Amino acid sequence: PLRQTLHAAERVASGDLTLSLQVQRRDELGQLQASMQRMTQGLRELISGIGDGVTQIASAAEELSAVTEQTSAGVNNQKVETDQVATAMNQMTTTVHEVARNAEQASEAALMADQQAREGDRVVGEAVAQIERLAGEVVNSSEAMNQLKAESDKIGSVLDVIKSVAQQTNLLALNAAIEA
Structure with missing residues (x-):
């Protein structure tokens, strides 16, 4: 049981979190094995949470990119309309309103991306703190x-x-x- 526990600790220390210890003892070694099992599960959940945060940040970045492309298209439309100002004043007015709406969407998306980036940074900070705590527990x-x-x-x-x-x-x- 001690060798099995040492082997499990070495696997967790090397980054393998798939190991599941079967705790059958009720002595100190059994308590140690149960603690290692809980620690491994906590690491799995922590890494899953980090993955979810990264996915949210990536999604926000894609939305920001799409809004930026829309804004760019609106600016191009505005340039064309300005060149044809004598014959297309009504079209230019419509395009200016569309560009303003797209710019507002871009601003909102940028604010949202900034908030999500800050949230991701906070999640990563918590993850680092938990990993450091868990590393201390592994040392203990x-x-x-x-x-x-x-x-x-x-x-x-x-x-x-x-x-x-x-x-x-x-x-x-x-x-x-x-x-x-």
């Missing part, structure tokens, strides 16, 4: 796993001593039996 988890490994090594050493004493006791019992 790694330290806890290292401490757990050190404690396991100590227990292994104690078991080796007990095994050695048991072997010596068996030899002494055998010697006593032979002498008897």
Whole structure:
């Protein structure tokens, strides 16, 4: 279970968030595995939220581009109408109104794009903060796993001593039996 948990932590640290730990233990290692599972899920949700924000920004940029193209077309129409001012005064007036409407739409779209860009910046800032917090939790988890490994090594050493004493006791019992 410890190796499995270490492997999972290494995969998350390398950017693989598809891993799903099966938590079956109720001890400290099980709690660590459950925390890692929650952390991985949180990262998945965070990255999904960032993706949604980027999609919104891209959509706003496309809308701004379309409005800009409309405005450009209106300006070209206005130039043509100005060249034909003697024969097309009514057309020029209509075109000027259309250009004004398109410019207003462009201004509104620019304001909306600016707001969405600020929102995207805020989302990215929150994402960075959460990633930094999660990175801290990964470091804490790694330290806890290292401490757990050190404690396991100590227990292994104690078991080796007990095994050695048991072997010596068996030899002494055998010697006593032979002498008897």
